[in-house]
Amino acid sequence: xxxxxxxxxxxxxxxxxxxxxxxxxxxxxxxxxxxxxxxxxxxxxxxxxxxxxxxxxxxxxxxxxxxxxxxxxxxxxxxxxxxxxxxxxxxxxxxxxxxxxxxxxxxxxxxxxxxxxxxxxxxxxxxxxxxxxxxxxxxxxxxxxxxxxxxxxxxxxxxxxxxxxxxxxxxxxxxxxxxxxxxxxxxxxxxxxxxxxxxxxxxxxxxxxxxxxxxxxxxxxxxxxxxxxxxxxxxx
Amino acid sequence: xxxxxxxxxxxxxxxxxxxxxxxxxxxxxxxxxxxxxxxxxxxxxxxxxxxxxxxxxxxxxxxxxxxxxxxxxxxxxxxxxxxxxxxxxxxxxxxxxxxxxxxxxxxxxxxxxxxxxxxxxxxxxxxxxxxxxxxxxxxxxxxxxxxxxxxxxxxxxxxxxxxxxxxxxxxxxxxxxxxxxxxxxxxxxxxxxxxxxxxxxxxxxxxxxxxxxxxxxxxxxxxxxxxxxxxxxxxxxxxxxxxxxxxxxxxxxxxxxxxxxxxxxxxxxxxxxxxxxxxxxxxxxxxxxxxxxxxxxxxxxxxxxxxxxxxxxxxxxxxxxxxxxxxxxxxxxxxxxxxxxxxxxxxxxxxxxxxxxxxxxxxxxxxxxxxxxxxxxxxxxxxxxxxxxxxxxxxxxxxxxxxxxxxxxxxxxxxxxxxx
Ligand SMILES: Cc1cc2nc3c(=O)[nH]c(=O)nc-3n(C[C@H](O)[C@H](O)[C@H](O)COP(=O)(O)OP(=O)(O)OC[C@H]3O[C@@H](n4cnc5c(N)ncnc54)[C@H](O)[C@@H]3O)c2cc1C
Numbered sequence: 001x002x003x004x005x006x007x008x009x010x011x012x013x014x015x016x017x018x019x020x021x022x023x024x025x026x027x028x029x030x031x032x033x034x035x036x037x038x039x040x041x042x043x044x045x046x047x048x049x050x051x052x053x054x055x056x057x058x059x060x061x062x063x064x065x066x067x068x069x070x071x072x073x074x075x076x077x078x079x080x081x082x083x084x085x086x087x088x089x090x091x092x093x094x095x096x097x098x099x100x101x102x103x104x105x106x107x108x109x110x111x112x113x114x115x116x117x118x119x120x121x122x123x124x125x126x127x128x129x130x131x132x133x134x135x136x137x138x139x140x141x142x143x144x145x146x147x148x149x150x151x152x153x154x155x156x157x158x159x160x161x162x163x164x165x166x167x168x169x170x171x172x173x174x175x176x177x178x179x180x181x182x183x184x185x186x187x188x189x190x191x192x193x194x195x196x197x198x199x200x201x202x203x204x205x206x207x208x209x210x211x212x213x214x215x216x217x218x219x220x221x222x223x224x225x226x227x228x229x230x231x232x233x234x235x236x
Numbered sequence: 237x238x239x240x241x242x243x244x245x246x247x248x249x250x251x252x253x254x255x256x257x258x259x260x261x262x263x264x265x266x267x268x269x270x271x272x273x274x275x276x277x278x279x280x281x282x283x284x285x286x287x288x289x290x291x292x293x294x295x296x297x298x299x300x301x302x303x304x305x306x307x308x309x310x311x312x313x314x315x316x317x318x319x320x321x322x323x324x325x326x327x328x329x330x331x332x333x334x335x336x337x338x339x340x341x342x343x344x345x346x347x348x349x350x351x352x353x354x355x356x357x358x359x360x361x362x363x364x365x366x367x368x369x370x371x372x373x374x375x376x377x378x379x380x381x382x383x384x385x386x387x388x389x390x391x392x393x394x395x396x397x398x399x400x401x402x403x404x405x406x407x408x409x410x411x412x413x414x415x416x417x418x419x420x421x422x423x424x425x426x427x428x429x430x431x432x433x434x435x436x437x438x439x440x441x442x443x444x445x446x447x448x449x450x451x452x453x454x455x456x457x458x459x460x461x462x463x464x465x466x467x468x469x470x471x472x473x474x475x476x477x478x479x480x481x482x483x484x485x486x487x488x489x490x491x492x493x494x495x496x497x498x499x500x501x502x503x504x505x506x507x508x509x510x511x512x513x514x515x516x517x518x519x520x521x522x523x524x525x526x527x528x529x530x531x532x533x534x535x536x537x538x539x540x541x542x543x544x545x546x547x548x549x550x551x552x553x554x555x556x557x558x559x560x561x562x563x564x565x566x567x568x569x570x571x572x573x574x575x576x577x578x579x580x581x582x583x584x585x586x587x588x589x590x591x592x593x594x595x596x597x598x599x600x601x602x603x604x605x606x607x608x609x610x611x612x613x614x615x616x617x618x619x620x621x622x623x624x625x626x627x628x629x630x631x632x633x634x635x636x637x638x639x640x641x642x643x644x645x646x647x648x649x650x651x652x653x654x655x656x
């Protein structure tokens with residue numbers, strides 16, 4: 001994950017430039033990906049009305065459990081991956097696209113793989129358009145995606161202005177409950193500050209997919225993110 | 237300064253004890269009066285009381301003892317919520333936040349004397365006044381309909397009794413009967429609201445009265461989340477919903493509540509249930525107080541202060557602020573900006589730059605939720621949209637379900653944020 005994201009960040013944005021204008025295409029370029037996806041179209045559909053063909057449709061692939069499309073006849077290898085609880089994360093898809101058999105032995109996907117990393121990322125950026133599923137937000141385990149953005153130490157070192165954080169937090173509390181309840185919307189209280197900061201920058205750079213959070217984080221400065229992290233880490 | 241909960245409660249209760257409606261006296265503390273205990277007013281009262289930690293004396297004037305949220309009232313029509321689940325009281329605002337909750341109507345504002353007159357007699361003085369009275373209807377906007385007809389052709393655009401009545405009428409429709417909605421012109425509260433309602437009525441009818449028809453007479457060319465709703469109606473309720481836009485006379489409508497007919501551009505439709513959502517304007521008290529320009533009350537988006545009176549802040553649906561839709565989410569967001577500005581003015585607390593946001597979720601069918609939202613910042617001229625998003629057509633079922641579940645979380649979040 002770290003390697004992938006870092007590579008992509010370097011490819012498309014100056015290192016450490018946590019700018020709001022960094023686009024969703026950060027994992028790659030979706031329009032180039034649409035072109036590249038042609039080699040997949042013989043077997044896979046994606047987008048409105050997509051159906052299973054030789055291969056399963058790819059709507060909602062990110063965060064989806066492998067081998068989970070009802071009514072599709074998967075290989076034993078993919079069934080096993082399903083039983084193992086494999087989920088299509090960016091890094092897994094990347095590995096699968098590079099060499100399907102390396103990830104799922106015995107897969108029926110007879111595809112030589114895409115060797116060019118940029119091209120794989122472009123295809124994933126295209127697939128993600130049909131896949132911005134809130135389910136792949138790992139708020140419930142704040143540290144799980146720790147390395148999703150590599151923040152320069154000076155951003156992590158910012159000391160949050162708690163009072164400012166309290167005001168900014170009032171906007172979060174329209175949806176996220178102060179008491180930490182998490183029905184439908186994840187809890188954001190009492191996180192480790194650094195995890196909070198990393199998560200918000202990942203939304204801001206549109207690496208994490210949730211549209212509301214991308215919008216909210218997209219307009220927060222580094223100082224504002226730090227202020228929020230401090231506030232939410234210290235409410236009782 | 238941080239007061240612990242106990243000290244805070246103590247001052248709150250003491251404060252409440254010194255206050256008695258209708259004449260309010262407070263010793264030395266600055267006084268804030270809030271008119272209207274809805275999405276804007278309840279939030280503002282709560283934040284001012286909470287964050288000033290007893291330093292500001294807050295009075296909330298609201299006639300109803302129970303607030304029924306308009307948000308999720310369409311889900312009640314569809315059978316996804318009970319009416320009770322939409323009901324909220326003001327008890328915690330009084331007990332936990334020390335707010336003096338006065339159940340009465342504000343009938344006038346003396347802006348020179350800085351007092352608010354109450355229907356029950358007497359008046360309440362203020363240093364700063366916050367008004368969030370929601371909407372009232374524009375007289376004559378649907379010929380044949382006025383408030384006396386709302387018992388026959390409900391608007392259900394203020395929730396509670398009206399919503400229950402509309403539901404009862406839908407349930408009483410004969411098999412194969414006709415439901416007509418007269419949709420409102422812009423601007424009105426909750427842009428996707430009428431269309432979420434159509435979805436929920438269709439959901440109910442599909443299960444209970446599958447040959448029934450729904451007709452929407454609509455004066456607008458376009459409406460919020462249109463592609464999403466149309467895709468959903470096609471998918472879940474094929475052939476049931478017919479929308480007549482202005483090209484088909486949807487803007488030329490009159491009703492006859494006695495005959496239960498709707499005249500759409502000369503075509504008279506006999507209906508079994510009619511939902512008339514008239515054109516809207518700021519809650520009447522804004523006009524009485526001389527704070528309106530046209531139908532709405534103009535404000536400066538940096539603080540939500542009235543452009544016509546620097547001591548008065550106007551929130552929510554009633555305000556003319558710019559790009560934000562008239563929604564509960566918006567009113568709640570605006571309330572926090574105003575609360576901060578009011579505290580800053582009265583106690584010298586820090587004031588930060590205003591930020592606003594909105595997200596409106598709508599339910600189209602079981603587990604088929606969609607959303608639209610934007611972030612906003614004030615300019616000299618208005619509150620301006622700075623970024624936005626909307627659900628896409630063709631999203632998969634899991635995403636739609638997660639979106640619906642998110643809306644349940646939001647409902648729980650915002651109602652706690654309003655009422656404690
Ligand atoms: C069907 C429907 C669905 C909706 N769905 C959503 C949704 O999903 N999400 C969303 O964000 N918004 C939704 N809304 C919109 C939302 O309900 C309103 O935008 C919101 O309530 C506006 O808040 P407000 O404070 O301006 O007014 P209100 O919440 O209406 O509060 C006004 C209060 O002021 C009181 N009042 C009025 N006049 C006086 C007076 N003279 N003296 C004292 N008190 C007075 C009233 O009794 C009322 O309690 C929906 C609306 C409808 C109709």
